[in-house]
Amino acid sequence: MVTTLLISVTIVTSLAVFLALLMVIADATIANYGEVDISINDGSRQYTVRGGKPLLKTLGEQEIFIPSACGGRGSCGLCKVQVVKGGGSILPTELPWLSEEEQQDNIRLSCQFKVKESLEIKIPEELFLVKAFETKVAQIRDLTHDIKEVTLQLVDPPEISAKAGQFIQFQVPEYELTDEEVYRAYSLSSAPSDSTKVELEIRLVPNGICTTYVHKYLKEGDTVMINGPYGDFYLRESDREAICVAGGSGMAPIKSILLDMKDKGISRKTRYFFGARSAGDLFLIDEMRELEKTLPDFTFIPALSEPQPEDDWDGDTGLITDVLDRKLENIQEAEAYLCGSPGMIDACVKVLKDKGIPDERIFYDKFA
Amino acid sequence: MKQSPLLQQIQEQMKPGIITLDGFLGKDTRNLIDILIEDDGTVRRLGRTHRAIAQRMQYFRDAGYAGLGEFITVDGHFEVRVDSVRGKLPSPFGGPQLYWKVNTVVRNLELDREVFYTDLHIHFVRDHGFYEGKGSPYRLDPVELIDVLEIPATNV
Structure with missing residues (x-):
């Protein structure tokens, strides 16, 4: 009886070891795609890489950063690239993010498909300017009960070249809420002229991995990795009046644009409407009033949707x-x-269009 | 309780790193069927339905949307804020729909308590009676939802 049991255990164990070995061999051979070539923008850049990882990650290892707000889980739809050759068919996980036109142009979600063969791809040239930066937290300041301003001093490389209104990706290290690094996108609120630091305004999202890290764990002196800059939300060159509208941490890119106007001596008429619920949700009022003095034709119009009696508010009221x-x-x-x-954004776009501003002159950075 | 292969497949989709970093089950080691049965029992015992709870969640979500990303007063003693983070999520239960990452915070000023949920939660509760596993950072306690959102008892 004992002998039979021992023989059975030995057979099962041997079988399990054999299967495990088979899987290791399969992983090393079948799933080993070897070295493959990636050609970008008609061969203007070429890389030889090891196949097998998602394109987003493969490009990141070559220090080419495609914007992604979900850390490569296929839930933000930001990391689109055009695949000219190779890459196989579009995967079901990509389809919800791609319009019919994009599918015809073979636009792909770079986080979803793996590099298994040589590829030819096209990406916007400005992404070559995106870099990874090591930074140190120089200052953390409470702007409201749920918005913090974080100032990051750049360490390596020591300077960033960004346009006012663009965003960076903030790397959250492993901590209590995550056992892997994740990235989240935040607009710069600082002036591009001070290229040695970046300022961010980060509102606490309940259970948010990055916002919880920033609000409850991040300390002055900590090292933070970021990459950027990204985005096409910036002040267009013209003499037209600029009407800026923001709420909450949407203040960040608008503030950056206004500081840039001041630095560059841009004197075009500008009105900035900022919506908050009550006086406790307003912030950077002094800075905005100071800009009213230094910019030649700038008006700041804060408005409260539900002012409290203790606010003693005599400014504009109502939804923005x-x-x-x-x-x-x-x-x-x-x-x-x-x-x-x-x-x-949707509600404001409707009002502005009703007032006669055409679609092509309404620019926005939507948190979606 | 033994569960069907379909539920087992759904449970696999709920693990960390598949759809979301944290997954939907937290530290709950029970089968999905057991999680569903326990929460269903709680809701029934309290004389409510999942549909009624989801309708109330949707009501505050829609009312809060009018606040344009800031808190807005609803029905006198609720404060509601609806905002978003970038992206959409599929349901682990399947189906073609993707759910925007829209977050709703409802504060009941009379109770001085608040609940937080997403559009995906409304779908979970309405269509599957699912409130996430215990220990999940996004777990919704049906009792807390019923209290804070003031969901009246119905004839079950």
């Missing part, structure tokens, strides 16, 4: 859309720059 509707007349020739939640 109501304020826009009341205050804006004859703005058909203006440009608009918006940053905030999708609901806010």
Whole structure:
């Protein structure tokens, strides 16, 4: 009886070891794609890489950073690249993010498909300017009860070349809420002229991996890895009136744009509408009032949707859309720059279009 | 309880790193069927339905959307904020729909308590009676939802 049991255990164990060995061999041979070539933008850059990883990660290892807000899980749809040759068929996990036109142009989600053969791809040239930076937290400041301003001093490389309004990706290391590194995108709030540091305004999202890390774990002196800059939300060159609208941490890119205007001596008429619920949700008011003195034709218009009695508020009231509707007349020739939640952006775009600003002159950074 | 292969497949989709970093089950080592049965029992015992709870969640989500990303007062003693982070998520239960990462915070000022949920949660509760596993960072306690959102008892 004992002998039979021992023989059975030995057979099962041997079988398990054999299968495990088979899997290791299979992984090393079948799943070994060897070295493959990636040609970017008609051969302007060429890399020989080891196959087998998602394109997003493979490019990242070559220090080519494709924007991604979900850390490569296929849930943000940002990391699109055009695949000219190779790459196989579009995967079911990519389809929800791709329009019919994009599918015809073989646009792919670079986080979803693995590099198994040589590829020819096209990416925007400006992504070659994106770099990874080691930074040190120089200052953390409370702006409101749930928004912090984080100033990062660049260490290596020591300078960044960004346009006002662009964003970076902030790397969250492993900590209590995550057992792997994750990236989240945040707009720069600092002036591009100070290229040795970046400022971010980060609002606490309940259970948010990055925002919880920043609000509850990050300390001055900590090292933070970022990469960037990304994005096409920036002030266009023109003499048109600029109408800026933001709420909450949407303040960040607008502040960066205003500081840039000051540095460059841009004197075009600018009105900035900022929506908050009550006085406790307003921030950087002094800085905005100071800009009213230094920019030649700038007006800051904060508005409270539900001012509290203790606020003693005599400024504009109502939802920011109501304020826009009341205050804006004859703005058909203006440009608009918006940053905030999708609901806010959609509602504001509707008001601005009703007032005569065409789609092509409404620029926005939507948190969606 | 033994569960069907389909539920087993769904449970696999709920593990960390498949759809979301944390997954949907937390430290709950029970089968999905057991998680569903326990929460279903709680909701029934309290005289509510998953559909009624989901409807109330949706009500605050829609009312809060009018606040354009800031808190807004709803029905006198609730404060609601609806905002978003970038991206959409599929449901581990399957189906073609993707759910925007829309977050709703509802504060009940009379109770001085708040709940937080996403659009995906509304789908979970409405269509599957699923509130996530115990220890999941996004777990919704049905009792807490019923209390804070003031969901009246219905004829089950």
